[in-house]
Amino acid sequence: MSLALFHLAEVLARRRGLVLAGWLLLLALLVGGAGALGDDFDDSVAIPGTESQQGQVVLSDRFGLTGAAGQVLISTGSGRLTDPTTRTDVADLVARTDAVDGVSVSDPLDGDDPLLSDDGRSTIAQLRFDDQVPSSRVLDAVAAAAEPKPGSPLTTYVGGDAYKADNDPSRVPELLGLMVSFLILAVTFGSLVAAGMPILSSLVGVGVTLSTVVLVSSVATVSSNAPTLAEMLGLAVGIDYALFILSRYRRHLGEGLAPTEAMARALATAGSAVVFAGATVVIALAGLAVAGIPVLTVMGLAAAGAVSVAVLAALTLIPSLALLLGERLRPRPPRERTRRSGRPRSPRRGVAGPWVRAVTRVPLLTVAAVLVLLGLVAVPAAGMRLALPDNSTAPSGTSARETYDAITRTFGEGYNSPLSVAVDVIASTDPSGAVDDLADDIAAVPDVVDITMATPNPGGDTGLVQVVPREGQTAASTSDLVRALRAAAPGWEDDLGVGQILVTGQTAINIDVSERLGGALVPFAAIVIGLSLLLLTVVFRSVAVPLKATLGYLLSVGAALGAVVAVFQWGWLSGVLGEAPGPIVSFLPIFVMGVLFGLAMDYEMFLVSAMREEYVATGDPRGAVERGFRASARVVTAAALIMTSVFVAFIPAGSATIKPIALGLAVGVFVDAFVVRMTLVPAVLVLLGRGAWWLPGWLARRLPEVDVEGAALHRKVAVESWQDEHGTVALLARGLVVPGSEEPLHLAVPPGRVGRLDVAPGAGRATAYVLGGRGHQQAGELVVAGLLLPEQRAAAQPLVTVVEPTIAGPHDSTPAAVAARVRLLSSSRRRRRELTAAATILTASLTTRVDPPPAWRGAVVEAALALASGVRVVVLVAPPTRRAEPTLEGLAQALADEGAAVVVVAEGVTPVTEQAPEERGARAGEVFA
Numbered sequence: 018m019s020l021a022l023f024h025l026a027e028v029l030a031r032r033r034g035l036v037l038a039g040w041l042l043l044l045a046l047l048v049g050g051a052g053a054l055g056d057d058f059d060d061s062v063a064i065p066g067t068e069s070q071q072g073q074v075v076l077s078d079r080f081g082l083t084g085a086a087g088q089v090l091i092s093t094g095s096g097r098l099t100d101p102t103t104r105t106d107v108a109d110l111v112a113r114t115d116a117v118d119g120v121s122v123s124d125p126l127d128g129d130d131p132l133l134s135d136d137g138r139s140t141i142a143q144l145r146f147d148d149q150v151p152s153s154r155v156l157d158a159v160a161a162a163a164e165p166k167p168g169s170p171l172t173t174y175v176g177g178d179a180y181k182a183d184n185d186p187s188r189v190p191e192l193l194g195l196m197v198s199f200l201i202l203a204v205t206f207g208s209l210v211a212a213g214m215p216i217l218s219s220l221v222g223v224g225v226t227l228s229t230v231v232l233v234s235s236v237a238t239v240s241s242n243a244p245t246l247a248e249m250l251g252l253a254v255g256i257d258y259a260l261f262i263l264s265r266y267r268r269h270l271g272e273g274l275a276p277t278e279a280m281a282r283a284l285a286t287a288g289s290a291v292v293f294a295g296a297t298v299v300i301a302l303a304g305l306a307v308a309g310i311p312v313l314t315v316m317g318l319a320a321a322g323a324v325s326v327a328v329l330a331a332l333t334l335i336p337s338l339a340l341l342l343g344e345r346l347r348p349r350p351p352r353e354r355t356r357r358s359g360r361p362r363s364p365r366r367g368v369a370g371p372w373v374r375a376v377t378r379v380p381l382l383t384v385a386a387v388l389v390l391l392g393l394v395a396v397p398a399a400g401m402r403l404a405l406p407d408n409s410t411a412p413s414g415t416s417a418r419e420t421y422d423a424i425t426r427t428f429g430e431g432y433n434s435p436l437s438v439a440v441d442v443i444a445s446t447d448p449s450g451a452v453d454d455l456a457d458d459i460a461a462v463p464d465v466v467d468i469t470m471a472t473p474n475p476g477g478d479t480g481l482v483q484v485v486p487r488e489g490q491t492a493a494s495t496s497d498l499v500r501a502l503r504a505a506a507p508g509w510e511d512d513l514g515v516g517q518i519l520v521t522g523q524t525a526i527n528i529d530v531s532e533r534l535g536g537a538l539v540p541f542a543a544i545v546i547g548l549s550l551l552l553l554t555v556v557f558r559s560v561a562v563p564l565k566a567t568l569g570y571l572l573s574v575g576a577a578l579g580a581v582v583a584v585f586q587w588g589w590l591s592g593v594l595g596e597a598p599g600p601i602v603s604f605l606p607i608f609v610m611g612v613l614f615g616l617a618m619d620y621e622m623f624l625v626s627a628m629r630e631e632y633v634a635t636g637d638p639r640g641a642v643e644r645g646f647r648a649s650a651r652v653v654t655a656a657a658l659i660m661t662s663v664f665v666a667f668i669p670a671g672s673a674t675i676k677p678i679a680l681g682l683a684v685g686v687f688v689d690a691f692v693v694r695m696t697l698v699p700a701v702l703v704l705l706g707r708g709a710w711w712l713p714g715w716l717a718r719r720l721p722e723v724d725v726e727g728a729a730l731h732r733k734v735a736v737e738s739w740q741d742e743h744g745t746v747a748l749l750a751r752g753l754v755v756p757g758s759e760e761p762l763h764l765a766v767p768p769g770r771v772g773r774l775d776v777a778p779g780a781g782r783a784t785a786y787v788l789g790g791r792g793h794q795q796a797g798e799l800v801v802a803g804l805l806l807p808e809q810r811a812a813a814q815p816l817v818t819v820v821e822p823t824i825a826g827p828h829d830s831t832p833a834a835v836a837a838r839v840r841l842l843s844s845s846r847r848r849r850r851e852l853t854a855a856a857t858i859l860t861a862s863l864t865t866r867v868d869p870p871p872a873w874r875g876a877v878v879e880a881a882l883a884l885a886s887g888v889r890v891v892v893l894v895a896p897p898t899r900r901a902e903p904t905l906e907g908l909a910q911a912l913a914d915e916g917a918a919v920v921v922v923a924e925g926v927t928p929v930t931e932q933a934p935e936e937r938g939a940r941a942g943e944v945f946a
Contacts, residue, residue: 019285020733020808022292026281026336033337040334044221047228056231058241059150064310067529068503072521075439079479085151086523087144087177088433089114089122089163090423093170097137098126106169111142114162119147119155132469139427144177151179160416176408176420177433178523181241191252194666198256198659205260205655206267211346214263214338219255222330226251226323233319240312242674243319245667249679250612251323253663254298254619257656258331261287261623263346264652266339270347280336288332290622295328297552298615304544305604305611308537310530313604317611324615369650373643376696383700387692388572394688395575397582403535404491404600405527407434410673425489431466434490434524435483438502441516443478451515452480458509459484464498480515490524491600499528531603541607545614546571553621554712555720557629561709565701566625569693570617574610576692577685581605585677602674609681616686620657620694624649628702629710638706642699650695657690718793736800746800747918748772748788748817748890753797755780755787761797764920768889771909771919781924782821785894788920789819802889817890818883822876822905839882855885859915867907880908884915895923 029036064070076082091110093103107126115122125132125140132140144159156179165171195216202212230244265287269279302324305317339346376383409430411418424432438459445451449472456471459482470483484502486495499520506518546567553563581601584590588598628645635641664683668676702709712720740746747768752761757780766772776784786792788799790806790813799806802816839852859881869877876893883891891912895905909919 019289020805022284022288022332023281023733025288025332026284027277029333029336030277030280030340033340036333036337037341040221040225040330044224044228047225047232051228051231054232054235056244057150057234057239058243059234059238064526064529064533067526067533068519069521069525069529072437072439072519073526075479075519076437076481076521079439079474079476080481082145084146084148085177085179087120087146087159087175087179088420088424089142089144090139090174090176090420090427091125091142092139092172092423092427094138094172095170098133098140099131099137103170106165106171107140110163110165110171110173114142114144114159117155117158117162119151120159121145134427141424141428141432144175144179146179156180174416174420174423176417176424178408180408180417180420181411191666194663195252197662197666201655201658201662202256202260205264205651207348208346210342211263211267214335215256215259218259218330218334218338219252219327221334222255222326223248223251223323226319226326229322230319237315238311239315239319243316245675246316246608246678247319247323249664249667249675249682250298250320251327253660253682254295254324254616255327255330256659256663257619258291258295258327259335260656260659261291261652262331262335263339264655266336267346267348271350276340276343276346280340284332284336287623290626291328291331293552293556294615294619294622295324297548297618298324298612300548301545301611301614304541304548305607307541307544308534308604308607310533310604313534313607316604317608320612369647370643372695373646373650373699377639377642377699377703380700380704384697384704387697387700391572391576391688391692395572395579397580397587398575398578400586401578401582401606402491402493402586402600403531403603403606405530405603406673407490407527409433409489409491410599412673429466429485429487430489430492431486431495434495435469435485435522436499436502436520436524437522438482438484439519439521440480440482441478441518442473442480443516445513445515448473448477448480451513452482454513455480455509455515455518456482458505458513459502462498462501462505464488464494464501486524490527495524496528496532499525534603534607538606538610542610545610549614549618552618554716556622557625557710558712558717558720559629559710560712561705562625562629562702565698565709566617566621569621569689569697570614572697573617573685573689573693574613576688577609577613577681578606580684581609581677581681584680601677605677605681608678609685612682613685613689616660616682617689617693620653620690621698623656624653624694625698625702632710638709639703642702646695646699653690653695657686661687661690718795732798732805736798736805747802748920749798749800750774750788751798753787753799754795755784756792756795757783766890766918766920768918769913769916771906771913771921773921773923775923778924781894781922785819785821785892785920785922788890788892788922789817790814791819815886816888817892818879818888819892819894820876820879820883821894822873822896822908852882852885856881859884863908863911866911867904869904869908873904873908876908880912884912884917888917890918890920892920892922895921897924 091098091107096103098104098107104126108124111122111124114120121144123143123145125142134140146155148155160175163173163175165173199212199216202215203209206212226247227244230239230247233239262283266280266283269282270276272279274282299321302317302321306314308314408417408421409425411421421433424430438455440452440455442448442451452471452473456468459465460468464487465484466487467485468482469485470481473480486492486498488494502520506520510516510518549567549570550563553566554560557563586598586601624646626645627649628641631645631648632638632641661683664679664686667679668683736749739749743765744767746765748764748766750762750764752763754761755776758777760777762774762776762784764772764774774784774788783792787794788801790801790810793807801813804813804816806813836849836853839849839856856878860878863877863881864874867873867877880891893905893909895902905921909921912919
């Protein structure tokens, strides 16, 4: 990864103008397309396979109830609604509303049992729209038609599920959040130009993401909350990822490197960590699909898309812009500070050093204090109640909220959240009587306050009973009522002789969604925790670090959820936020857990990787923690403050869904960065000492090598420096340890030369295949044809081959044998012809020069085919007998004369050359030709 990003910077340096133009063109096309098509968001929630969803399908098919529902509360200031004059006004108002295209309205006063309040002055007319998400034109037309005529004693409120918050959120808090982020960046970089670049990059990324979400909404179901969540995450991670790369770039510029080289190293180090961090966030957000709720899956994918775009912008847009600015981003050398006396002052020191020394002075005390503090903050989360928001949480002053409150005052809260019960009466001889009997049974259930409708459909095969609960949708009693009705349904089916009874309606759907989300929380947590342990074990190659990081993540999640419950469920800041206390939106815990997982891994990566790098270099566990902390604390602090300020900016003007999510993420990020990663982590690592970096040998051998710290880049730079001093080599092994041998090996073979490597008995083949990129080294450094192993093993394998002379194929070097071997190497006729011709000539040349015995002819063919295929390094495994040495040396020299670097691996032979001082005590390689 780091080497690929290193080369990406070189490409961007040559094509920076084209990359910038590509981003701007992409943004223009997407924004233009989104503006032309417009958005088509759908906030309906459905879970395929649930009873409520099955019932909704039945009502749609049998009653034509396909669209959203609404309500019109009609009241009179004098008399009763059933008075003749007032009754006529109500009928006229209902008729006008029913005439609006796309909606139907039932007259609540028509029939023998009209719906009236206790004082007879209010009623509720039920609206049924054709569309699940009515257009604003239809909603406005219904609201206008429901307005009483001038002089009428009637007053009306229009609301219900079809009507959501109708005020656009203010963008002022978001702008303030961006301004705070800009100030933090300006202080961090000491440059206004550099401070503006992450802001610009994140805005471009968010523009691309939001336009894409709008376009997708025209072909798929997308919640109106998805763009806001994508915007919030896109801004936060976009600024942070750009900050990580740009700060590393300016640091390398300050070291005197040229811009292209500085950016290449920045991408190889910080860029690798950004890719890893972004990938963890994307995986966690995509994992929201585990809940099985389409609308939540789409929200997770939209947010994951925003993070993906932020990563791409950080890896391409920021480097291109930085390279275009060139030397303007190079930091100025610090001025020497002097006292008035003229003597130089000591340089300013930040707070990172004193802080890390303070928290690690008595590490056990720090650990205990953090655990107690975060445990107390997480206590409210134990009493968290989950529900999907209804109009009771709509912003004050909106028609949806005013209608909800008016109905609650006049009739009771349950009239805002009716339940629908569908029953199959096709087998009944008296459909109307069966429906009435079912209504009577339902009315006897506790917490049922009214039955507003009980009727079969025109076909007489399905009945509908409208049930009013005592409390609203988010109340625990309403959820209990749904479960009670479903539990009683089988008995009613037997007693009444009817078919399947289904409890449905939007209230039941929302309750089912909440229960499904609550049930998915534990599996999702298990997935996230398992993923955290796996990823961090691979990255840090340690047992303690992943366990510590996962515990810290759980502490951050607990603190975030505890704060959300205290503020939004207990109502601690309800006066400030303008939100009435109530249950927490159902998908908040799973969403916050997913996002915080990725963000926590960000800070873990950038902070702990610096500590691990220091430990690997020095072996001093305490010193590594302190030096690694000082090296990364400034950037991590700036990143955490920026992300927290962005999330806080979405709290004041956000919807009832967005506010608690933004608060949870803001608290979670702040706690994770400053309390967990910058306080608990150093204390734990110092407490564990060397044990923090321990990994069992059997596990180390099975884990893949993942370079997210840019270690490969440092090795590449070291190899290039070595070659500048000693000359170019085709194969370089330093301190190489292979399976079957504990002694490190050293060898350097230039092109066109032969090198001999003497290894312990039994380790010959293993060593040869490690050198050939077909085996795994246990330690040390190996470079083949300029490529680092194991990181670039796939690219190195075509450039190196291993030949075992006594088992290298058929003992035949005729052109026919060559052609037969070529057919196994390529399916292209043209390529086969070219290889056959080149290999035949090389085979003849090698055979003439070496005069191999019959047992070696296959080896000659294999070596000739390798050279014809472009192999640059040939590894020959020496036979165990010394009688073969002349032939072996002859073949090795002949291959070297053809320009290849040749390595002869022999077992059990004492080295014949004096070892370099730094190599004494190890088996050494010899270049003897």
